[in-house]
Amino acid sequence: MAQQLLLGDEALAQGAIDAGLSGCYAYPGTPSTEIMEYFQASAEASERGIHRQWSSNEKVAMEEALGMSYAGKRAMVCMKHVGLNVAADGFVNAAITGTNGGLIVTVADDPSMHSSQNEQDSRFYAQFAMIPCLEPSSQQEAYDMAGYAFGLSEQQQLPIMLRLCTRLSHSRADVRTAASKTAQNGLQPADAAARRFILLPAIAKRNYDALCAKQDTLVASSEASPFNRYEDGADKSVGIIACGIAYNYLQEAFGGKCPHPVLKLSQYPLPKKQLAQLVASCQTVMVLEDGMPFVEQMLRGPLGNDRILGRLSGELPRTGELNPRLVGKAFKLELPAVTTLSPLVKIRPPRLCDGCPHINTYDALGEALKDFADAKVFGDIGCYTLGALPPYNAISSCVDMGASITMAKGAGDAGVFPAIAVIGDSTFTHSGMTGLLDAVWENSPITVMILDNGTTGMTGGQDSMGTGRMAEICAGIGVSRDHIREFVPLPKNHAANVQIIREEAAYRGLSVIIARRECVQTLRKKKR
Missing domain, CATH: 3.40.50.970 (Thiamin diphosphate (ThDP)-binding fold, Pyr/PP domains)
Structure with a gap:
């Protein structure tokens, strides 16, 4: 194995190259832009003839990637969270047609709206489309998930969402990379052209029935996922569900010695067995997630549940990014003092460049x-x-x-x-x-x-x-x-x-x- 210092975006891109990617389609948008830029700068991607040109918008990119999947090749489409609104037509219907070659839909969310109009959470889209969603907790997992997601896509014949967030996309860590695979051939187009790709109402109804029938299989896949893990703890006054990068924040807040049971959650739909184990053994459950209260809302239900704590119950802020300090505050940990800024440091709003x-x-x-x-x-x-x-x-x-x-x-x-x-x-x-x-x-x-x-x-x-x-x-x-x-x-x-x-x-x-x-x-x- 080699080791590289990579952004989360770059780790995912390298993972896709090493997993036999044939093409990436994207429209630039913070914090997803660096994925395509990594492909475009990669000598390996150039040598392999990986398609890596920008598309005119996210809907176009989504459909181009679906076309490559139809042709039996492994494809990825990348966008920021609001870009998924633009791609939603093709995205939702790709779950109905299904896939041929592996297809990853990478969406980078932007909690706290650093460069966005809203902080919507793309996990709701994956749930709506009834497809699996992967959410890495580290740059290493972002790399590892690429190959895993392609395999899962081809096994289930479904697109797989891979959700990143700003801090993971734009922070660096050492990533261990594996030997690179040759481009995946997949099935031939003639085999892929089964009538399931023609969404006439009669065919779409059959496809939708098949998608619904797969849901128990997708839950079982989450329960067996190497990225979901139940970690027992002695103090069962509270159990913790740590989604994606929130697991990283939890470890930092507790110095790697969390005394409570933890369900590390990085693959959806929710793994029922591990979830039931956590809820049954703990008095309350704290849900840590960077973004909207997606898991917390499902667990609380429409009538509420006082045992479920998180953004909706007030232990964590309702809006904005999660971070280790907020996690520590929620558990009433002793927090280090925050260094105050010098009055000489002024906050400057963005402005147009000189000469623009x-x-x-x-x-x-x-x-x-x-x-x-x-x-x-x-x-x-x-x-x-x-x-x-x-x-x-x-x-x-x-x-x-x-x-x-x-x-x-x-x-x-x-x-x-x-x-x-x-x-x-x-x-x-x-x-x-x-x-x-x-x-x-x-x-x-x-x-x-x-x-x-x-x-x-x-x-x-x-x-x-x-x-x-x-x-x-x-x-x-x-x-x-x-x-x-x-x-x-x-x-x-x-x-x-x-x-x-x-x-x-x-x-x-x-x-x-x-x-x-x-x-x-x-x-x-x-x-x-």
Whole structure:
């Protein structure tokens, strides 16, 4: 065995390579981005011809990975938790079609919303789809789970969710790696093309019956899983269920000497036998989980259960990340003092980079809209969301990927004028194009500003599918070429840019303005 110092994301990626992966599909999103970046930088992945290109959005990535599984190859799809909302159609239906080659759906959750709009817990999606979910407690388990998940997927003919969280994804540990396997051949496409992949109602009903019939087998698999473990303890006043990385936090809080019985939980559905053993032998049960109270809610039930403690009962905070200090506080352990920050250390909010093209765009937009007292600007997900902060105070909303155009259209339908949508190039090709098509259909009186910096800037400069093609895409969707305007956001062009925005904002129909200048960070990387 070799040993490497790896992020949790990197450990999973290397585990997948060593397990015979044929392709990974993903859309960048913190904290999952480094998985694909590891594949793209891997000489081994290159030599093996592993597919490792970004997809235009998570739904596309999910379906591409399912297609590779259909063809009998081992595939992985990666996204952050809110990306699973975008992929949900293909994700849920993949549980109904089943899989051929092993298929891992890797989802990185972001408790405390470090870089996200919410802190939803992806385990609910796995339960909803009725598929197994694996939740590593360490970087080593993230590595080990890749091969295990592929095998489980092929055994059960189901996609397997592998849930990471921010701290595991973005922290490093020594990982022991095993000898790498050649790419998994799986079954041939002709064998995979059994009619179960055709979800006509009659076939879908049979498939769903088969999925329901597998649930007892999936529970038995959890009970036999090497990643679930019952650890007895002398003090049975409280038993502990430690889910995923929470097991790591528990060990840290107690210095590796927890006196209570512990059920280490890293594979779902819940292992009934170990769970029953814990509940029967302990007076109360504390549930430790990083994310929403998923397990705790199931155990408490709709009427509540005073024996079950955790986020819902108040022993742990209802929201935010779990950590060893919160675990220690819940068990009333003596905690070390927290070092206070020096008054010289100031908390600084994020801001647009010096030289960012969005600065010049927002300066022009702000000046142009002084002529429109009722103007509303609908923002989107990306670096340019920082336009909501001073000194710009430029946008009125930011909800989800692509919502700028559709919200502007809805506001325009309600009589708001001018309604301006601000969206980045990567977000536009991710989920803005369909909203633009709606606006084309009705010639909605809105102005769509596409901030084209030639990359997916917020997540580190990944490729953007529409780079250099924005005007052609908009024209192809049906926007009048007379109202597709382009400018370069630079101080020397400020007056001309303000005039373009004024003219299109005043137009009582659909217009698109493309502000095109390369991201300063990707430009610096190229120069280096």
